Amino acid sequence: KKIIIINGPNLNLLGKREPNIYGSLTFNEFFEQIQSKYSEITLEHYQSNVEGELINKLHKAGFGAYDGIILNAAAYTHTSVGIGDAVAAIETPVVEVHISNTFDREEFRHKSYVSPNAKGVIVGFGLQSYELAIQSF
Numbered sequence: 001k002k003i004i005i006i007n008g009p010n011l012n013l014l015g016k017r018e019p020n021i022y023g024s025l026t027f028n029e030f031f032e033q034i035q036s037k038y039s040e041i042t043l044e045h046y047q048s049n050v051e052g053e054l055i056n057k058l059h060k061a062g063f064g065a066y067d068g069i070i071l072n073a074a075a076y077t078h079t080s081v082g083i084g085d086a087v088a089a090i091e092t093p094v095v096e097v098h099i100s101n102t103f104d105r106e107e108f109r110h111k112s113y114v115s116p117n118a119k120g121v122i123v124g125f126g127l128q129s130y131e132l133a134i135q136s137f
């Protein structure tokens with residue numbers, strides 16, 4: 001199986017960014033852990049802070065190159081009609097993940113443009129959210 005994790009804005013700062021909410025592990029450290037734990041799966045990772053680049057990546061990843069896409073669109077989850085439309089447009093199933101429990105936070109984080117077209121949504125389990133998403137494929 002081949003799965004790509006696509007991370008949106010500010011997730012390059014994991015480990016340094018509000019560690020009380022997002023933990024103190026960097027994404028690269030975590031990614032190495034899951035690559036060895038799920039060595040039977042080919043795992044790739046892409047991160048961008050730029051909305052259009054995330055859309056371009058969804059287009060490239062979304063037609064046959066992968067068995068699944070794990071998407072944490074971060075703040076764009078709550079604002080981007082374009083990312084929501086890209087998830088609707090592609091063929092590859094997308095599992096939406098969030099590290100924090102967005103429903104336990106500000107009202108503006110309760111809305112997701114990704115969820116209506118996602119295969120499923122995993123929210124609030126810390127970095128384990130990504131692992132649960134891997135297991136779902």
Ligand code: DQA
Pocket residue numbers: 009010011072073074075076077097098099100101102109
């Ligand atoms: C997040 C939640 C979003 O509301 C926030 O903007 C993020 C990270 C999460 O993984 O908990 O940047 O997607």
